[in-house]
Amino acid sequence: MTSAPDPWPAPRAHAPVAVTVSLPGSKSLTNRALVLAALAEEPSVVRRALRSRDTLLMASALTALGSRVDTTGEDWRVTPAPFAGDAAVDCGLAGTVMRFVPPVAGLSTGRVGFDGDPHMRTRPVGEVLGALRTLGVDVEGDALPFTVRGTGSVRGGTVVVDASSSSQFISALLLAGARYDEGVDVRHDGKPVPSLPHIDMTVAMLREHGVEVDDGGANRWTVAPGPVRPVDHLIEPDLSNAAPFLALAAVSGGSVTVRDWPTETTQAGDALRGILAAMGCVVERVPEGLRVTGPEELQGVDVDLHDVGELAPAVAALCALAATPSHLRGIAHIRHHETDRLAALARELGGLGADVVEHADGLSLRPAALHGGLFHTYADHRMAHAGVIVGAAVDGVLVENVATTAKTFPDFPGTWSGLLGATTS
The missing domain is CATH 3.65.10.10 (Enolpyruvate transferase domain)
Structure with missing residues (x-):
């Protein structure tokens, strides 16, 4: 188990990754x-x-x-x-x-x-x-x-x-x-x-x-x-917890394979396949599971996340890094999750330089130059995922209370750092 400092320096992906990940259960x-x-x-x-x-x-x-x-x-x-x-x-x-x-x-x-x-x-x-x-x-x-x-x-x-x-x-x-x-x-x-x-x-x-x-x-x-x-x-792997790992492929232009991705599932996280494909990624089933390969330039999306609101923080982080505008809709209900996720995402992504507008039921994001800074998580594991995704693409991102990821993913910081060859303790 990795002991993560607080705030946690999010590891940067300085080159395209090529990794295979086994996720904990749903x-x-x-x-x-x-x-x-x-x-x-x-x-x-x-x-x-x-x-x-x-x-x-x-x-x-x-x-x-x-x-x-x-x-x-x-x-x-x-x-x-x-x-x-x-x-x-x-x-x-x-x-x-x-x-x-x-x-x-x-x-x-x-x-x-x-x-x-x-x-x-x-x-x-x-x-x-x-x-x-x-x-x-x-x-x-x-x-x-x-x-x-x-x-x-x-x-x-x-x-x-x-x-x-x-x-x-x-x-x-x-x-x-x-x-x-x-x-x-x-x-x-x-x-x-x-x-x-x-x-x-x-x-x-x-x-x-x-x-x-x-x-x-x-x-x-x-x-x-x-x-x-x-x-x-x-128990199947937790597909919503796959979001930051597949996002790592998207932001680094590399390739991430999630082992044992089910061929049929009721998990909301399965929607990541379509969302990432719409953003320009290559998404393919391979014998090991599901492989996502990132594009040269990440594209924004206009997408209704009403049925898969738990993916919104990771998708918003990707949209903040995209080369074209995005609009995330249908997610007013995520204001009642671990925190008001719409307000928190607008505040924290904006604090790192993102051009983000908060709406009653979603977020609009336009391309902007992001910079380092402190990313607060509000004791919300999905907010921590958003922070580390941005940190993989932007120097100097510090994620506050990354340990909150233990809610659904034991030793997430250690796993994430290991993929990027970073040390955090």
């Missing part, structure tokens, strides 16, 4: 697999689970409720048990823990308190808590800290939510819905739901566990009551 897949394993009838294994702060918080939360999650090896064994007794859940900065675990806690027979890092108290969760009340769960509070008082069962039924700020509101209710007496019939009423691939991921995983899901109607998802079958999941 956080989104790992945490959904852990929840479903805890709700299942028999033990199961989450193979190649991502070991990061977010996933360890999820494992601890489910253990606090009563399940046993053995995280000692690469493959994590989950043994379901009745959810009983009072418990305290630390959400940290993990939206999946704050939103996915309360519907599970409703099945407990104790008081389950939820809290997290200071910034987590500003992230929206009220729609989930209000929905749980409608479904028959006793909830105290509308934001962190809050308490779920379980009675051992949940009535379930029909509920209407506004999931326009996070698709996790929908996934949270669907994941536990099969264990509710009447299942759940979740209907969205509001602006379009962002990050729909994450709901598709949830639905696909529920079906793997033998749960009956109807997602055929617009803005409506129904989960029938019934058992959750145990399934051993093999």
